[in-house]
Amino acid sequence: MAVASDIIYRAFERIKVKDPDVNSIQTSDATTAIDEMNDMMIALADHNGINLGYTIVSNLTDAITVPDWAQGMMKAKLTLLLADEYGKSVTDSMVAKAQEYLKGVRRICIRVRKPSLPDGLPTGQGNSAYGFNYGTGTNFFYDEGKDDLRDQLGMTIDDENGNPLEDAQPTL
Numbered sequence: 001m002a003v004a005s006d007i008i009y010r011a012f013e014r015i016k017v018k019d020p021d022v023n024s025i026q027t028s029d030a031t032t033a034i035d036e037m038n039d040m041m042i043a044l045a046d047h048n049g050i051n052l053g054y055t056i057v058s059n060l061t062d063a064i065t066v067p068d069w070a071q072g073m074m075k076a077k078l079t080l081l082l083a084d085e086y087g088k089s090v091t092d093s094m095v096a097k098a099q100e101y102l103k104g105v106r107r108i109c110i111r112v113r114k115p116s117l118p119d120g121l122p123t124g125q126g127n128s129a130y131g132f133n134y135g136t137g138t139n140f141f142y143d144e145g146k147d148d149l150r151d152q153l154g155m156t157i158d159d160e161n162g163n164p165l166e167d168a169q170p171t172l
Contacts, residue, residue: 049109
C-alpha cells in the first residue's frame, strides 16, 4: 500500500524541487504538499462527486487509502498544484496527462443512468410516440447514426413509377 511520501516525492520530482536521489524533503515542503493533497482530494469528493475513499493524512508515513488505479491521477494533479505553489512551470504533456487521468477516474466513479420515465408521460420527447414504433419499446428520439430524416423514419421518396430517388427532396 502506498504512503503519502510516495505521492508527494513523485510530485516534487516532476517539478524539480526534490532531487530524485535524495529520499527526504524539508518539513515545510512536506506540510505544504500534505495540505495541498488533502485539499485536492476533499475538493474531488465534495465538488466533483468523485469519492475515492481518501482519508486525510497528517504526515508522510500515513497510508493512502485510494485505490491503486487512482494514484496516478493524484500524482499528476498534485504536481500541477505544487508547481503553482512553488512558481515552477509544467509541460503541456503533464497538464494533458493530469486531464487524462482525471477523465479516467471520472469514467470509473461517475455513472449516468438511463432515466426511468413514468407511464403517464405525454407523447413527445422521452416517450414513445403513437404511430412511431408504438409498442416496440423504441424511444421517441431518432437514431443518431442515421444520416437523414428519411433514413431515420425508414422512408423512401419514389418517382411517379415507384422507383426510389436518391437525392429527391420531399414536396409539401
